[in-house]
Amino acid sequence: DAKTTQPPSMDCAEGRAANLPCNHSTISGNEYVYWYRQIHSQGPQYIIHGLKNNETNEMASLIITEDRKSSTLILPHATLRDTAVYYCIVTDFNKFYFGSGTKLNVKP
Amino acid sequence: DSGVTQTPKHLITATGQRVTLRCSPRSGDLSVYWYQQSLDQGLQFLIQYYNGEERAKGNILERFSAQQFPDLHSELNLSSLELGDSALYFCASSVEAGRETQYFGPGTRLLVL
Numbered sequence: 098d099a100k101t102t103q104p105p106s107m108d109c110a111e112g113r114a115a116n117l118p119c120n121h122s123t124i125s126g127n128e129y130v131y132w133y134r135q136i137h138s139q140g141p142q143y144i145i146h147g148l149k150n151n152e153t154n155e156m157a158s159l160i161i162t163e164d165r166k167s168s169t170l171i172l173p174h175a176t177l178r179d180t181a182v183y184y185c186i187v188t189d190f191n192k193f194y195f196g197s198g199t200k201l202n203v204k205p
Numbered sequence: 206d207s208g209v210t211q212t213p214k215h216l217i218t219a220t221g222q223r224v225t226l227r228c229s230p231r232s233g234d235l236s237v238y239w240y241q242q243s244l245d246q247g248l249q250f251l252i253q254y255y256n257g258e259e260r261a262k263g264n265i266l267e268r269f270s271a272q273q274f275p276d277l278h279s280e281l282n283l284s285s286l287e288l289g290d291s292a293l294y295f296c297a298s299s300v301e302a303g304r305e306t307q308y309f310g311p312g313t314r315l316l317v318l
Binding site: 142146193 | 305
């Protein structure tokens with residue numbers, strides 16, 4: 098059911114920017130792109146979302162391509178506490194489909 | 206802390222038994238969602254309630270049921286439990302049922318022996 102494709106894992110050095118890609122080539126016009134993360138077995142934590150414009154908040158930036166078929170989540174200065182599984186979700190708000198996500202390993 | 210609370214944190218029971226998981230949404234949120242996360246599967250959407258009424262259904266088994274009460278807390282009832290029902294169960298809430306961000310609780314870990 099997931100409408101997104103993400104790499105299963107990525108590494109990032111502490112203090113560097115982490116760029117997590119997501120493909121959602123079948124996204125339709127009224128669907129939003131959401132990003133959540135899950136640290137260990139805790140409840141998923143909301144990070145950011147967008148429709149077509151780039152978005153930034155205190156946690157991250159979201160870059161959505163002009164054709165909306167892919168997006169990138171950017172953590173500008175990754176810390177060890179950012180090690181988690183990151184989920185990219187496309188939703189029209191009727192249902193949220195969580196795929197397998199990307200396991201981000203932040204290394205010292 | 207998302208403001209969503211779930212009880213109990215852990216639950217151990219036997220096959221064939223019935224359990225109830227409880228969720229209190231964030232203050233002011235009208236919509237509640239239930240998810241299941243098994244070891245070999247990702248987060249699976251089960252069901253959504255909005256202001257006491259069922260709004261959307263996902264991959265919820267017939268042995269499972271849920272309800273949302275007038276005070277907006279929700280309960281997920283799991284019956285005739287099987288080993289495969291062992292999982293993390295998360296509740297999420299949002300203000301409305303439309304274009305709203307979901308905020309997740311800490312989950313209930315269910316172990317069926």
